[in-house]
Amino acid sequence: MVRKEITHSIKASEFKAKCLALMDDVAISGETWVGTKNGRPIAELRPYSGGRIATPFGLHPALEIHGDVISPLGDDLWKAME
Template identity: 45%
Template sequence: MKKTKAEKGAGGRKQIPAGEFKARCLGVMDRVRERGEEYVITKHGKPVARLVPVPGAEPPASPFGWMHGSATINGDIVEPIDVPWEAVSDDE
């Protein structure tokens, strides 16, 4: 996703023009939710709205490790087995 041209405003909030916010609103809202960023939306250089994270909302869970502990390994998976395998080939 492209970064916005938002500038740091007072209080560390980023300012974003209304036209740019309109074009990139879903990405801006994702950054607010995931990173806790705050934005002041301006129209003709004047602040008109503020977009802030919802208090108490948690960022989305990481996709890494979501299945941790759901599988077990039984026996030795490294050593070869004593049973001979019969390979099936396309020639048969």
């Protein structure tokens, strides 16, 4: 199925005020927005076409987590650090 691309235009001043909401809208609708300045097209906001990041939380792929990083450290460790 080929998705028909719909393009809208928005003035830079309006884009500045609505940027985060427009990003959410683009992610949901798949539509493209063209930002204009003085009536001239300057930039496009379109859905991201790349793949998802394969690492947790966008961490560097070579990063390795060893041990429990969630549990509290405990009082003994804090005393040792004084």
